[in-house]
Amino acid sequence: MKIRLDPLDKLFSEFIRLRANNKCERCGVYKETKQLQTSHFHGRRKKSVRWDEDNAAGLCFACHQYLGENPLEHYEWFRDRLGEGKFHDLNIRANFRGVKPDINGITLYLREKIKELKEGI
Numbered sequence: 001m002k003i004r005l006d007p008l009d010k011l012f013s014e015f016i017r018l019r020a021n022n023k024c025e026r027c028g029v030y031k032e033t034k035q036l037q038t039s040h041f042h043g044r045r046k047k048s049v050r051w052d053e054d055n056a057a058g059l060c061f062a063c064h065q066y067l068g069e070n071p072l073e074h075y076e077w078f079r080d081r082l083g084e085g086k087f088h089d090l091n092i093r094a095n096f097r098g099v100k101p102d103i104n105g106i107t108l109y110l111r112e113k114i115k116e117l118k119e120g121i
Helices: 007-019 061-069 071-082 084-094 103-119
Strands: 037-040 056-059
Touching (some): 007 056
16 A cells, blocks of 8 residues: 655755765665655655654665665664664654654654755755
């Protein structure tokens, strides 16, 4: 079943791709921002981390596919990328149930971060 993308998903994806600064965060290959994909460690169904910047990376199509097909390497890559502590905390946040995300707060935060990235702050 395909998960519906809403405007916040699109804003989040823009932030993740801009944060990657035109490079795949795994292989380092230069890609235009629109050619990068937003890869989630915990799937978008987990609302508690759906828009969590620690839960996503900007990847080229090949790396996104590869990690999706190799779950152990996906796990190790995200863990190494974040470090043990942040990875542990992300996994705890991912298992929060019944906590409704603050959509307005997340939207404001992402808009500010995008503005900073575009202005080179």
